Amino acid sequence: MTFAHPGGIDCDIHPAVPSLAALLPYLDEHWREQVIVRGMDELASISYPANAPLTARPDWKPARGPAGADLARVQREALDAFGSRMAICNCLYGVQLLFSEDMAAAFARAINDWMAREWLDREPRLRASIVIAPQSVERAVDEIERCAADPRFVQVLLLVMGDQPLGKRHYWPIYAAAERRGLAIGIHAGSAYHNPPTPVGWPSYYTEDYVAQALAFQSQLTSLVCEGVFNRYPALKVVLLESGFTWLPAHLWRLTKYWRGLRMEIPWVDRAPSDIVRSNVRLSLQPVDGPPDRDSLLRLFDHLQSDDLLLFSTDYPHWQFDGTEAIPDGLPDSLVRKIMVDNPLATYPRLAPRLAQVKETAE
Amino acid sequence: MNVQTRPTDAPAAASKLAIADGDIHPARKTTAEFFPWLAKRWQDELAGIGQRFRQPYQQGPAYPKSQPNASRRDAVPPDGHKQGSDLAFMQAQHLDPNNVALGILNPLGAGQGLQNPDFCAAMCAAANHWQIEYWTGRDARLKGSILVSYEDGPTAAAEIRKWAGNPNFAQVLMLSRTGEPMGNRRYWPIYEAAAEAALPLGVHAFGYGGQPITSTGYPSYYIEEMTGHSQCCQAGLSSMVIEGVFARFPALRLVMIEAGFAWAPSLAWRLDKTWRRLKQETPHLTRAPSEYIRDHVWWTTQPMEEPEPREHLLDTIGWIGWDRLIFATDYPHWDFDDPATALPLRLSKEQRDAFFIGNAKKVYGVA
Numbered sequence: 001m002t003f004a005h006p007g008g009i010d011c012d013i014h015p016a017v018p019s020l021a022a023l024l025p026y027l028d029e030h031w032r033e034q035v036i037v038r039g040m041d042e043l044a045s046i047s048y049p050a051n052a053p054l055t056a057r058p059d060w061k062p063a064r065g066p067a068g069a070d071l072a073r074v075q076r077e078a079l080d081a082f083g084s085r086m087a088i089c090n091c092l093y094g095v096q097l098l099f100s101e102d103m104a105a106a107f108a109r110a111i112n113d114w115m116a117r118e119w120l121d122r123e124p125r126l127r128a129s130i131v132i133a134p135q136s137v138e139r140a141v142d143e144i145e146r147c148a149a150d151p152r153f154v155q156v157l158l159l160v161m162g163d164q165p166l167g168k169r170h171y172w173p174i175y176a177a178a179e180r181r182g183l184a185i186g187i188h189a190g191s192a193y194h195n196p197p198t199p200v201g202w203p204s205y206y207t208e209d210y211v212a213q214a215l216a217f218q219s220q221l222t223s224l225v226c227e228g229v230f231n232r233y234p235a236l237k238v239v240l241l242e243s244g245f246t247w248l249p250a251h252l253w254r255l256t257k258y259w260r261g262l263r264m265e266i267p268w269v270d271r272a273p274s275d276i277v278r279s280n281v282r283l284s285l286q287p288v289d290g291p292p293d294r295d296s297l298l299r300l301f302d303h304l305q306s307d308d309l310l311l312f313s314t315d316y317p318h319w320q321f322d323g324t325e326a327i328p329d330g331l332p333d334s335l336v337r338k339i340m341v342d343n344p345l346a347t348y349p350r351l352a353p354r355l356a357q358v359k360e361t362a363e
Numbered sequence: 364m365n366v367q368t369r370p371t372d373a374p375a376a377a378s379k380l381a382i383a384d385g386d387i388h389p390a391r392k393t394t395a396e397f398f399p400w401l402a403k404r405w406q407d408e409l410a411g412i413g414q415r416f417r418q419p420y421q422q423g424p425a426y427p428k429s430q431p432n433a434s435r436r437d438a439v440p441p442d443g444h445k446q447g448s449d450l451a452f453m454q455a456q457h458l459d460p461n462n463v464a465l466g467i468l469n470p471l472g473a474g475q476g477l478q479n480p481d482f483c484a485a486m487c488a489a490a491n492h493w494q495i496e497y498w499t500g501r502d503a504r505l506k507g508s509i510l511v512s513y514e515d516g517p518t519a520a521a522e523i524r525k526w527a528g529n530p531n532f533a534q535v536l537m538l539s540r541t542g543e544p545m546g547n548r549r550y551w552p553i554y555e556a557a558a559e560a561a562l563p564l565g566v567h568a569f570g571y572g573g574q575p576i577t578s579t580g581y582p583s584y585y586i587e588e589m590t591g592h593s594q595c596c597q598a599g600l601s602s603m604v605i606e607g608v609f610a611r612f613p614a615l616r617l618v619m620i621e622a623g624f625a626w627a628p629s630l631a632w633r634l635d636k637t638w639r640r641l642k643q644e645t646p647h648l649t650r651a652p653s654e655y656i657r658d659h660v661w662w663t664t665q666p667m668e669e670p671e672p673r674e675h676l677l678d679t680i681g682w683i684g685w686d687r688l689i690f691a692t693d694y695p696h697w698d699f700d701d702p703a704t705a706l707p708l709r710l711s712k713e714q715r716d717a718f719f720i721g722n723a724k725k726v727y728g729v730a
Contacts, residue, residue, distance in 0.1 A: 054640050164580040165587070197578050198598035199591065201543040207641045208544070208598075208605050211633055212578060215594040219577035222590045227583060244633055250625035250679065253668035255590050261698060262429050262586040289633035291682065299678045303670070319640060 003324040006083025008340030009351065012188075012241045012284045012313035013078045015119055015126075017043075017093040017111065018069040022118075026110035031103070043107065045094035047190040047213075048318070052206060057319035067317035071122055078316040079125055081324055086351060087316075088154060089119060089128040090188055090241060096133055096159045097192045104133030105143065112147050120152045127351065129157035129186050137170060141177045148181040154350040155184045155239065160216040161191030167220070167227030179233045182349045184282075187220060189213040189242040214289070217243040218251045221281065225255065228268040230280045237347050239282045242315055244289040249303035252277060278306050282347050284313035285327070285339060287320040294330040301331070311347060312340045380715075381464035382702050383723030385663040386567070386620050386691035387457075387505070389468050389498050390432075390447040396497065400489040408482055415478045417542075417573030426585040430697045438695035446695040450501055457694045458504060461702055464720060465729050466505045467533055467691075468498055469567050469620060475510055475538055476571030483512040488522060491532075499531040506533035506727060508565055513537040516549050520556035527560035533727040534563045534618065538570030539592065545599040546606030558614040563661070563726055566599065567620040568592035589698075596622035597630050600660065604634060607647040609655040617660045618726060621693060624662035625670075628682035631656050657684065661726050663691035664718075665700040673708055685714050689723045 017023060020042050024032050034040070044066065048055040056067035060077055068074060079087055091111055098104040111131045119126050130147040132140035147153045156178050164170060166187065178185050190213075196202045198212045199219070217240050224230070224238060252274040259266075259273050269276075290297045304310075314326050327336055345351055391397065398406055419425050430436060432446055438456065440449035447453065458466060473493075474486025487510040494507035509532050511519035526532050535557045543549065545566065557564045569592065575581045576591040578598075596619055609615060634652035638645065648655075662683070670676055680688060692699050702719065710718070724730070 052641065053643075054637070161579045165577055165582045166579070168583065191578065195578055195580050196574055198544055198602070199574055199576050199578050199595045200539070200541050200545065200572055200598050200602070201547075201574050203544050203598075203602055203605070204547065205605050205641075205644055207634075207637050207644055208601050210637050210641070211601050211605075211630075212598055214629075214633055215597050216578045218594050219579060219582070219587075219591060222587050223577070223579075223582050226587055244629070246629040246632060247626060249670065249675070250623075250629060250668060251593070253625055253670045254593055254623050254666070257666060257669045258586050258589050262589070265429065265584055265586055287633075287636065289629060289636055291628070291632055296678075296682065303675050303678070 003082045003326070005327055005336055005340050007085050008082065008312045009344035010078065010082065010084045010087035010314050011239065011311040011344055012090055012286070013074070013087045013316040014068050014092055014318065015074055015089045016066040016068040017091065017114070018065055023107065023110040023114055026113040027106060031106045034103070043094040043097070045092065045097055045190055046193070047209070048092065049206060054210065054319050056317045060317040071119065074316070075123060078314060082314060082326065084125065086125050086127055089115060089126055090157055090186060091115060091128070091131055092188065092190060095131060096135070096162065098133070098135065101133065101136035101139065104135045105139040108133040108143055112143065116150060116152070127152050127154045129153070129155040130183070131157050132174070134158060134162055134171065134174065137173050141173050144174065144177045144181065144183070148183060151350055151353070153183070154348045155186040157186050157188060159190040159192055160187050160213060160220055160243070161195060161197060163192065163194045165220060165223035167223030167225070167229050169227065172229070172232065175229055175233045175236055179236045184237040184239050184348055186239045186241050187217070191216070213242070214244045214247050218247060221251065221277070222255055225273045225276050226266050226269060228266070230276050231268050231270070237280060237282060239284065239311065239347060241284045241313070242287065242318070243283055244287055245283040245304070245310060246289045246300055248283065249300070278308065282311050282343065283309055284315070285310050286313045286315040288328055290328060297328055298330060301335070307335050307338050308343055308346070310339045311344050379462045380719065381462050382690055382719045383465040384463045384692050384694065385467050385618070385689035385723055386665060386693050387466045387468055388447050388694065388696060389470055389494070390445040391493065392444040392448045397486070397489040397493055400492040401485060405482060405485045416476050416571040417478060418571055426588045429585060433697055434695045435697055435699055450498060453694070454502065457692070458502070464504060465723055465727065467727065468494055468505055468507050469536055469565065470494065470508070470510060471567070471569065473510060475513065480512060480515045480518065484515065484518045484522065487512050491522070491526060495531045506729065507531050508534050508536035509562070510536055511553060513550065513553060514542050516552035520552035523553065523556040523560055523562070527562070532562065533729065534565040536565045536567060539566050539568050539595050539599050539622065540570030540572040540574070541599065542572045544602030546602030546604070546608050551608070551611070554608055554612045554615050558612045561614070563616040563618050565618045565620050566596070568596060568622040592622045593626050597626055600656070601630065601634060604652045604655050605638070605645060605648070607645070609659045610647055610649060615659060616726060618663065618689065619660065620663045620691070621665060623666055623668050624664060624683060624688060625668040625676070625679045627656070627662065628679060661687050661689055661722065663689045664705070665691040665693045666698050667700050667705050677708060685717050686722055688718055689726065690719045
């Protein structure tokens with residue numbers, strides 16, 4: 001099966017840390033010893049149970065160990081199969097879940113160094129997000145500054161559920177650093193589980209947990225807009241990753257209606273939330289939580305009222321679609337082109353030089 | 364959403380089509396209105412320890428409302444008591460001029476959510492008597508909601524059975540911000556009793572579950588709390604479906620009140636997609652989540668989403684079903700949706716009748 005739209009930029013793939021042991025060479029002596037002496041377990045988050053069907057597509061699942069841990073398979077299955085010219089690695093190893101900010105910062109740093117050595121150095125089509133531990137904003141900013149020197153890092157990665165809503169002023173130094181260094185802020189599905197994963201408590205089933213990720217994205221969008229993050233950092237791009245996007249129109253209708261009624265509470269928000277989202281927020285394509293029929297899906301795209309919002313993603317190795325059917329049927333070619341290439345380039349300024357280089361070589 | 368600052372000249376009711384209002388908030392002038400049905404022990408509790416909810420202040424919310432009592436400034440009755448506390452004034456300001464033929468009462472702040480479960484049950488029971496004495500017994504257009512102490516399932520079920528068949532009540536009322544997701548088994552006795560009594564279960568936004576209004580902690584602003592009720596209701600509805608409440612109680616009907624409705628299609632699509640992938644986890648579901656939602660759930664309309672262009676809402680209502688929405692104003696609250704301006708779209712007569720009154724009559728079993 002060939003993919004009908006090669007040459008795209010895949011904005012959400014998940015190379016996996018094969019085991020905690022793989023990070024040991026990237027930890028300093030103190031933390032290496034802690035891991036061994038304390039018999040630490042893997043930091044794989046319960047957001048993606050190892051053997052749940054959603055976590056790894058059957059044909060992308062190795063006989064042993066986590067899917068996405070093997071470079072050759074990622075090259076073949078995530079890059080070659082879709083003809084992607086580049087892909088952005090969002091590593092989901094659960095450092096954001098730890099309660100010790102020292103330990104979390106040490107592991108975040110190790111992941112970024114591991115990512116640069118084991119993946120970026122070995123496959124020129126790969127780019128990556130800087131994993132930070134927002135448990136300490138100060139250390140997170142240090143890590144952003146440290147990694148930003150490497151142009152292959154194009155984004156800062158946060159989880160959609162943490163300790164506080166992400167619009168809170170507490171987190172603003174992270175946005176200042178990202179804006180200053182030309183990095184997008186990527187907010188990915190997943191929880192630190194420092195709060196219950198729904199606003200009414202802990203659900204019984206994993207199905208509810210995964211469905212509720214979309215609700216958390218809605219809450220974060222509300223927070224980022226209402227706190228005025230985009231007034232303060234107008235050049236900042238926030239990318240919602242593995243968020244679903246079909247909820248966006250209805251959420252903006254509601255938020256914009258309340259903004260009309262309650263803007264006296266947040267007078268710094270001087271544009272309608274729907275306008276702010278169109279200029280500063282982007283969403284990855286997968287999963288497409290869409291209606292079953294093509295006509296309804298097209299109407300839903302019409303409700304988005306912009307062709308600039310969506311960024312191509314496969315969400316590899318998560319099982320969101322079969323074969324290479326990453327793009328919903330029936331979208332106009334011009335929109336597909338924007339989703340595949342133009343929108344990612346406009347969102348991630350750090351991707352452009354590499355693309356120019358590829359083009360020159362081709363010419 | 365209209366922030367009313369002064370009374371408008373209302374056209375004569377006769378010129379308007381009759382409507383149903385699925386969300387009216389009656390208030391009491393003083394708590395003494397409850398005393399005929401409240402044991403001395405609980406009157407003493409009110410005077411002594413007072414009302415304690417899972418929220419920080421003795422009076423008032425931690426997110427101050429946008430207006431006193433979150434109510435229209437023009438809705439204060441002539442005697443100066445709380446907005447919504449005077450039937451004659453409610454009739455003159457809302458029921459008569461808007462030609463409300465069926466009004467569903469959802470008393471808030473009447474005891475639901477009290478931390479002491481016995482106190483909560485006693486207040487709810489008193490509020491139920493009070494609705495008949497002060498409201499439904501005096502205006503036949505109004506129907507009450509059976510308030511239940513929903514964190515205590517068996518006690519709540521007993522309160523439902525006590526009133527089952529009483530024509531003053533049209534539904535059972537819970538608040539959306541429950542202590543645990545609504546599908547949790549601790550709440551099942553309520554659903555069993557409501558289904559048995561053939562009463563819809565109304566779930567009104569707000570409440571005192573004690574969890575942050577987002578799954579990532581407490582936000583800063585009232586606007587975030589208000590917007591967040593939609594996420595709470597989506598989580599509650601997901602829980603009802605996935606935990607198998609509708610599979611277990613096929614006669615149960617659910618009315619989601621005051622959380623908007625435009626989020627429903629996307630939620631149903633996501634539930635279906637996720638359920639298909641993770642089906643092994645929920646063998647108790649024999650149908651797709653969207654099918655349970657299509658058959659068991661209604662929504663009141665306020666605060667009605669306002670896309671630009673407004674026509675987008677026609678797609679959304681089409682996806683939900685024109686037979687599923689119940690018009691509501693939220694009188695006397697500040698974000699009142701005016702029936703004259705709430706849905707500025709060209710509708711067929713059938714659509715208009717269903718939306719403004721027909722669906723409510725069917726759900727609530729009113730001729």
